[in-house]
Amino acid sequence: MRAEGSSEEVSLPGVGPLPLTEREFILFQALVEREAGIHLGPSKQALLVGRLSRRVRALGLTSFGAYYRFVIARGNEAERVRMLDCLCTNETHFFREPEHFEFLRQRVFPEWMRRVAQGQMARRVRVWSAGCSTGEEPYSLAMALLSHFPPGSGWELEVLATDLSTWALERARQGMWPLEKAVSIPRPMLRTFMLKGVRSQEGWMKAGAELRSVLRFARVNLSDERSWPAGPFELVFCRNVLIYFGAEARAQALSGLLRRLPPTGYLFLGHAESLTGSAEPARCVAPNIYCARAPTAAGQAAP
Numbered sequence: 001m002r003a004e005g006s007s008e009e010v011s012l013p014g015v016g017p018l019p020l021t022e023r024e025f026i027l028f029q030a031l032v033e034r035e036a037g038i039h040l041g042p043s044k045q046a047l048l049v050g051r052l053s054r055r056v057r058a059l060g061l062t063s064f065g066a067y068y069r070f071v072i073a074r075g076n077e078a079e080r081v082r083m084l085d086c087l088c089t090n091e092t093h094f095f096r097e098p099e100h101f102e103f104l105r106q107r108v109f110p111e112w113m114r115r116v117a118q119g120q121m122a123r124r125v126r127v128w129s130a131g132c133s134t135g136e137e138p139y140s141l142a143m144a145l146l147s148h149f150p151p152g153s154g155w156e157l158e159v160l161a162t163d164l165s166t167w168a169l170e171r172a173r174q175g176m177w178p179l180e181k182a183v184s185i186p187r188p189m190l191r192t193f194m195l196k197g198v199r200s201q202e203g204w205m206k207a208g209a210e211l212r213s214v215l216r217f218a219r220v221n222l223s224d225e226r227s228w229p230a231g232p233f234e235l236v237f238c239r240n241v242l243i244y245f246g247a248e249a250r251a252q253a254l255s256g257l258l259r260r261l262p263p264t265g266y267l268f269l270g271h272a273e274s275l276t277g278s279a280e281p282a283r284c285v286a287p288n289i290y291c292a293r294a295p296t297a298a299g300q301a302a303p
């Protein structure tokens, strides 16, 4: 889905992939896992070459070894950010895994209304889309929320959208997508919340002001909890992100995410992900949807 690199990069003479030695791959493997938690298995050598060769050439370097020395140099944080931008897989679409949005509509939203009516909850909700890519997930969440709790209904909504990739996050912040992306947005929501581009923006759609008003953006590295936002969040969506992580980084991230839920909150993972490895007590309430399980007085997790 993503365009690789950026338009100002000009390839120097010599095109095509650069050679990568086994030793160089091992160095990059360790660097990427250390910086982002992402584990590049042996089958990912071609991916690394494909996504970084152009950047290496654009810098006027002729080998991955030279690029490795450049990228790890002290004070070269910007290049490490750029390298991770190239390596992250940003594929996403609106209302991905629609059953999750159905779960919100059928179970979570009525639950909130009931709790508000019983005086157990304020009309205030914070939601975190962790690993939001180019924004389709957090804007889908904002559409779902605003459809049930429209402006003027007294609900205070916030959708925090975070990602490691500065490239993806900037696209999310812009809130503009090619019109083809509209196919997975339910028609009534499309009409209510999106604007169709005209003239120079022909072929594009843009998030309207209502959607934008509930969204916040930040760069957050899920493998470094020091960069995380403080909770609690009623909903945490972290889908199709931790699947790229090594086992240890994944377990740590999962535990951190569960700790950001209140006892009534939900964590949503991608269809191929589970809580395996996390030390935090949790309960599966629907496929890939979890509740944090508060410990009982005896120190045991409640059933």
Ligand SMILES: C[S@@+](CC[C@H](N)C(=O)[O-])C[C@H]1O[C@@H](n2cnc3c(N)ncnc32)[C@H](O)[C@@H]1O
Binding pocket: 036, 037, 038, 088, 089, 090, 091, 092, 093, 096, 130, 131, 132, 133, 134, 137, 162, 163, 164, 165, 168, 220, 221, 222, 223, 238, 239, 240, 241, 244, 270
């Ligand atoms: C495949 S996309 C998933 C997007 C969306 N959650 C979805 O399910 O459609 C994975 C996203 O995770 C981000 N990512 C990868 N490693 C990350 C990390 N260590 N911290 C935060 N985000 C990360 C990538 O930049 C990418 O945008």
